[in-house]
Amino acid sequence: MTKHLFFFLSLFVLVACRGDDELLVLPTSSDTQGRGTSFYLLCEGNMGSNKASLDFFDGATGQYRRNIFPATNPSVALELGDVGNDLQIYGSRLYAVINCSNLLEVMDGATARHMGHVDIPNCRYVAFAGGYAYVSSYAGRVGADPAARLGYVAKVDTLTLQVVDTVCVGYQPEQPVVVGDKLFVPNSGGYMAPHFDDRLTVVSLIDFKVTGHIRVAPNLNRAACYDGKLYVQSRGNYADVKPDIYVVNPHTLQVEERLGIEATNFCISNGRIYALHGDESHADFLIYDLVTRQTSRPVDIANIQMPYGLAVDPQTHHILLTDAKDYVSPGTLHCYDASGHHLWQTTTGDIPAHFAFVANGAMPSADDTTQQASVNGVAHVFDYSPAPGQFVNLYPSYAEGDDAATMRLKALQAVARGRRGIVALGAFGGTIVVGMERRVENVPGQCDLRIFGNAFEGNSEPGIVSVMADDNGNGLPDDKWYVLSGSHHTGAERPDTIIYYRPSLPHTPVAGAETWISDAHHVGYATSWGESGYLAQNIYHRQSYYPQWVESDSLSLAAIRLAPNATFRSGSWWLAALGQGYADNAPNSDEGSLFDIDWAVDPQTGERVHLGAIHFVRIQTAMHQQCGPLGETSTEFCGIEGLH
Secondary structure, three states: OOOOOOOOOOOOEEEEOOOOOEEEEOOOOOOOOOOOOEEEEEEOOOOOOOOOEEEEEEOOOOEEEOOOHHHHOOOOOOOOOOOEEEEEEEOOEEEEEEOOOOEEEEEEOOOOOEEEEEEOOOEEEEEEEOOEEEEEEOOOOOOOOOOOOOOEEEEEEOOOOEEEEEEEOOOOEOOOEEEOOEEEEEEOOHHHOOOOOOEEEEEEOOOOEEEEEEEOOOOEEEEEEEOOEEEEEEOOOOOOOOOEEEEEEOOOOEEEEEOOOOOOEEEEEOOEEEEEEEOOOOEEEEEEEOOOOOEEOOOOOOOOOOEEEEEEOOOOOOEEEEEOOOOOOEEEEEEEOOOOOEEEEEEEEEOEEEEEEEOOOOOOOOOOOOOOOOOEOEEEEEEEEOOOOOOOOOOOOOOOOOOHHHHHHHHHHHHHOOOOOOEEOOOOOOEEEEEEEEEEEOOOOOOOEEEEOOOEOOEOOOEEEEEEOOOOOOOOOOOOOEEEOOOOOOOOOOOEEEEEEOOOOOOOOOOOOOOOOOOOOOEEEEEOOOOEEEEOOOOOOOOOOOOOOOOOOEEEEEEOOEOOOEEEEOOEEEEOOOOOOOEOOOOOOOHHHEEOHHHEEOOOOOOEOOOOEEEEEEEEEOEOOEOHHHOEOOOEEOEEEEOO
């Protein structure tokens, strides 16, 4: 990915727009292609003022626009609402938790247009996994209450925007975080001072029940996961226990250490903790390196009246700090480079607090009131059944104790946020079945889907794409699959079957096939077309190629098989692209990554069918070949966008 670099800015231009919508235009530079990653900034607004607002920074153009929600959504009463408490991107949608208005606002991530909302009393923060939003709720009214009831987490289906379940946790729960198949919820007990809650509640995402509590420290607030560890922030009890960040092992459920970092806000990026402390007594900002355990203070925040919001650009590592000032006046956003040099600043809404980074693109226009189609992403992974392969158990990463449900969650996490993750499907027959956030309309004469992989010239690993409409309306992929016919479609194509065997286990080859060469590290196979052999393990990947969460010692998969595309030329293997109609066959920016629902055919008859819309997509590795040191040909999946 091209890295976008800011250059030192000493001047900026502020152009007035309608109302309090203002446009900052950063100067251009001949030696930079951009100014950072685009982001939304949610400004909380003082409690009771109904002034939560949403700002947007376009990293591609250097434009910063204030308060975009009212002009983008003129029909929404009371605008965003009272006190914006959290902001997250999931799939193609933008989710804002509006605390005192008791709702989860759902917007299109590309345009900030209102798509719906979910009523949740005294809601605080949101986390996502497996197509669900998990929203923490104080459960009762806003305000101090020594007799307050236990809080809960609401499980919201991101397809229907309905609360499908709740689970009671501790008192006044704050920012939940997902680790594998568990949800960790820090409880504050903020309404119960001085008797704060000190527990981190553990919830199983499999059955959505509490499995235990971990005592950490009083008045827990924020949490983050990095490199297999949980980092949980305590605000202390304002007496003998100071604010600090604690390290919790999510597997042993034990507190491992206390870092001695006094923080009111923190985030983790590129192996470092960025910690901000701001209150009436003192202000501080530091960076703690998780590898060297060294602390530095490169940013001078002496000019920041009330340090409040904090984020780090994932591309440039620029540091974004906000100043809430007196909590009732417009705030200020400051941008620093990774070395601490001040680059630029701009005025924001009241109490600027929560950032959500998005792919660089066009800024939502305050003057554009036309209806635009929102980008549609993956919301559910219904099946992840990879064939053995050199990247299986790595992308996504298997951990001891993971089962099929856990791996589906990990696969979703890999592709749902901005297509930055990779899901390996393994050798021939490897399969993933996903559900879209909303149905994808079939627009005549236009492509309707873009499927992302990691193909590049000479490295095409084609996968067969099938689609399904939710004809019975039950939200499950249990209707009929139709194949999107590619350039190598030959009519009615029946799937071939392959059986893979766990290494070190003998099997009986099919009649007429060669004897399998036994090896303790190789995965054996037998096919319906009369071939048997093994997937050789190469020197680059020494983990087991057999999916470790599969309990059976054999794995049977079926898929449409394409002819091999590999040739050996000039000392290296060349995997040629096959034209259109196959996943992971062309670079994501090429037309070869686009798909038209009108390509759908009945796999039994080979005849074309017309589907008005589809809800589910299945991708399967279609090549059965091995290429020396490159190993088996394996389709990789990085996400889908529905275009209509």
